[in-house]
Amino acid sequence: MTDLPTCREVLEFLGDYDAGELDPMRTSAFERHLELCASCRNYLHSYRLTIELEKDAFAEPELADPPEELVAAILAIRRPA
């Protein structure tokens, strides 16, 4: 049985754990630590929420149409001077 990781190890490799990139034995050890450690569980929840909030922070309406002067400038690039 793999030794339980410390809080330091859990938080250092949390991104890999969350991305499913740890091997099964290490994943199992992480999950045993998380079962026992409320602080790391809280951290994992807030870490995941941070990523969701990042994505939501950029949920704004896009430009319906491109700026005409930009379109004209780009198309002018193709035409001989």
Place this chain on the structure above:
Amino acid sequence: MPYPRRYLFLRPLFPVSPGPRRSRAWRRPHRTHAPVQPATSAPSVPADPEAELLARLRAGDEAAYAQLVREQTPALLRVTSRLLRSDDEARDAVQDAFVAAFRALPRFRAESRLGTWIYRIAINAALARLRARASADEVSLDEWLPRFVEDGHAAEPSEPWPADAGTERREVRERVRAAIDRLPETYRTVVLLRDIEELTTDEAAQALGISTGAVKVRLHRARQALRALLDPWMRGEAA
């Protein structure tokens, strides 16, 4: 062919605002490979509009170029403005991208869709502009990373965040954007490319010219820093 002088945006007519959050399927609409077979069905409805557009572009059809620019420019402005935080520079980067794309079009092999190809070129154009900026203001993330005691336990136990973080609230979004803007540029860029633009680790590494390991480390540290910056406010301890 000589290129005309660069267009100068003395007074932008439209603000450049970031785009909406979309599902991954929408956000990456051009990820699938595009067959480049000519349309064989009814002539009024091309079987493959992408292939038809590409053929017209290669034939030098001005209307096809106009279509391409009009269709792609909003998405390119969105990503370049996020990276550069400047409407003027974002527009210049889009222009850079189209200049590069027009030049490279004869070599475009249709291994990705046109939109994906130009989107990558635009990211590279924006990153080139970022690299050209002075970066003397890089600060350390250390103060926002977790601290531990000697035996590896957290020095300060993490407190829970509310289950409902109010993701619809405008204030939350402004706080998060402000937190992202506080990150050092090398970390902010990775967050934008990986978490917002949803590039893969390999794609982000290639765009940034760094290893995939470095992308993973920077992304994780940046997320930890953002979490720390948001923590007091999320727990109601900061106004």
